[in-house]
Amino acid sequence: MDLLDLLFANVTDRFYLIPSQGGHHPITIKLANKLVSIVSFNKTVADSYLRAIRHLEVKGLPTVTKVAKERPLEDDEFDYDGEDDIEADPLVKETDVYEDLLDLSDFTILLIDSQSTEILMPEMDFLSTPRDQPRKAFENEEGTIIATIEGEEPALSIINFRKRLALLWLPTVSQIPGYQLAAPLRTIFNWLLGDSGIQLIHAAAVGDRSDGLLISGSSGSGKTVTSLACLEAGWNFLGDDFVAIGPGKDKGTISVYSLYCTARLHRDMAKKFDLPEPAVTDDKSLYFLYPKFAEQFKLEIPLSRIFMPNISKGSTSTHRLSTADVVKEIMIPTLAYLPGRERTTLKNLTHLVSNFPCHSVNINDSIDTIPETLRRLTLMSLV
Amino acid sequence: MDQKQNLRACPEGIIFEVIGQEIVVISLATGTYFSLKSPASTIFALLESGCHRSDLPAKLNDLYSAPENLNVEQIESFVDQLMSESIMEYCKSNDGKGFDQGTIQSLAVPPYQTPVIDKFEDMQDLFLLDPVHPVVSTESTKKTEEHANQ
Structure with a gap:
């Protein structure tokens, strides 16, 4: 397993820690030739961050009813870096809404922010590039996972083609620059469309x-x-x-x-x-x-x-x-x-x-x- | 000069494509881009397809129908320039899959001239920019912040 596989496993595990009381706010959009579901965990985040793609929204799709299911957490589930940096909450439920959405759409994107969920982003120093070098995206050996970070307080974009799942993890939602609100998720959109020649x-x-x-x-x-x-x-x-x-x-x-x-x-x-x-x-x-x-x-x-x-x-x-x-x-x-x-x-x-x-x-x-x-x-x- | 090893486009950070009768090479590490017209494009394509640098004069002689001005030293100098610009590097093996014969022939547009690299550095700043823009809180983001802090 290389670092990107571990990072993807780490971020999805952290995603399971998101308290379910905040609810989930899925929208499904027609992105060129694909149906893409985007799930956020804070309505205001969804309203502001996804406003630029509201014209692509597809309405009238079946409603996702199964939101969460119980899943016992494994003892070593979060111990990818050998440090117990996250304490597992015994009441946490696995949110498998994205798995349901995958049945309805071609791809699912999870929009997560550390500010409203209070879940810290994983360590991802290995994705950093020196200031005098261009921003870089990293790919695992199989070419099934790509990740990059951007911004002063880095936001993480990561995609897993095999699982048809991507995540955008924002450190904060209080100061999103205009260029991001104007074209949200563009890096992930480019990756997920690229394989089909779009x-x-x-x-x-x-x-x-x-x-x-x-x-x-x-x-x-x-x-x-x-x-x-x-x-x-x-x-x-x-x-x-x-x-x-x-x-x-x-x-x-x-x-x-x-x-x-x-x-x-x-x-x-x-x-x-x-x-x-x-x-x-x-x-x-x-x-x-x-x-x-x-x-x-x-x-x-x-x-x-x-x-x-x-x-x-x-x-x-x-x-x-x-x-x-x-x-x-x-x-x-x-x-x-x-x-x-x-x-x-x-x-x-x-x-x-x-x-x-x-x-x-x-x-x-x-x-x-x-x-x-x-x-x-x-x-x-x-x- | 290494007489045993072949050359190929640097795998790290160099991408290229044929556009019309040119080969465009872009360095993702620096944002520099290069335009290679005939016969520079032909030489690049031959090398990328597994041709050894010592075989270039003979190949070019065939492709350009024995041009009188073909100069071995100029070819050597051009190949050295490809390497000094970090466009090509020596490799232990080159599988020769770079370009098909038809593409190589279509790039060999006569008349034969001195091979040159057209180098452009005017977009380096954009390439090196991490688009961090000034940030101002707005009504929508303030509401988001309030909601997030609830």
């Missing part, structure tokens, strides 16, 4: 009738402004920062899948749009676009074009991106934000850009003109 990508996406447009570019390039301009013009909206791409319904097609119903942008820029009140303001303000724009959310649309906007005062022009630019604007940001399974990520992104040429578009800075410019370019034959 890839998270750092890009916005909108839909004009049956044309899905991927709006790529590194942070600050204008993805959010472009996608919000299209939203205000009545287009479909799929996401402003992270979406998924993968095989579509028809053979040989590629679709874009919505993941998050959020938009993050500077407040001054946000004044140009009719947005709801921001939920969080840190370096940017976070806006939840659902349910206000519920009718314009589309969960899947066939991909037609990839554009990289450059909002400027000049006139509209377009040119095809070089391979180096594609790597810089699409591949590197996606790889940087989504550690783990990098070879699969690069392969999936290569498949995408090999099938869809990417064009840089200089767009006049008048927001009203953006949708019409993109519509015109979509209809044109670009070289």
Whole structure:
């Protein structure tokens, strides 16, 4: 057994210690082509942390009735590191809600926080990387478990493909940064979708009738402004920062899948749009676009074009991106934000850009003109 | 130079793919990315497929139809550069599964030129960033905190 197998066993055992009186709060979402159940143990945590994926919620599934069952705890159950660092409560019941949910869905994710459950995270120093090195994900020998940590007070993301179970363990829920609330669980989503050829990508996406447009570019390039301009013009909206791409319904097609119903942008820029009140303001303000724009959310649309906007005062022009630019604007940001399974990520992104040429578009800075410019370019034959 | 061992892409932290007629190599350790065009891409593909570095001139001579400007020293220098950039390393065995023959031939786009590595370091900061952003408590997170503390 290697360290990741032990870590997974350790975190699931700690999960059994969570007092059952807090209840469990499962939701089931349609994540691209998978049904995923997410269980949290604090309603307020569920309401705030999972708000960005509420538009993906699938309602009307059978209700889970069996929540907990008695299970005698083994004497050595928590002694993976040779230290008795957790005292087993004789009244603790094994919560097997996730096992029930596995019967209903393709994957289950447990959302746990140390603050409300008062259960400490396990020791996971071996997952740390020095500050001057990129964040890394670790995989066990069999490739069945992946884990990574992120943040100053590290949150743990761990997935076990064999058990179809993942956990996100947050140290605290009182100060979740806006970028996490805007795109929660993205690392786990990327891992669990990756095997079926569906890839998270750092890009916005909108839909004009049956044309899905991927709006790529590194942070600050204008993805959010472009996608919000299209939203205000009545287009479909799929996401402003992270979406998924993968095989579509028809053979040989590629679709874009919505993941998050959020938009993050500077407040001054946000004044140009009719947005709801921001939920969080840190370096940017976070806006939840659902349910206000519920009718314009589309969960899947066939991909037609990839554009990289450059909002400027000049006139509209377009040119095809070089391979180096594609790597810089699409591949590197996606790889940087989504550690783990990098070879699969690069392969999936290569498949995408090999099938869809990417064009840089200089767009006049008048927001009203953006949708019409993109519509015109979509209809044109670009070289 | 090790005459016995083969070269291969460094297994730790190096990923690569063929995009069109280029090979893109990304270092996950540094965020540096490299573009290899013909004949650099062909040399990389040959090495990754189990070709010994001493056999490169002959292979390139075949693939590029005996180019007059093929220079053995330039090839050696290029391979040394692949190693100094930690893109490739010596290995005891290379199973030769890197690229199929058809891909290698499609990468060998004439005319033959001096092999070069295009190196890009402009995205290193993003790659090294652990996205820790400023944090401000909000109504929703305050409520969460209150609830959690109950």
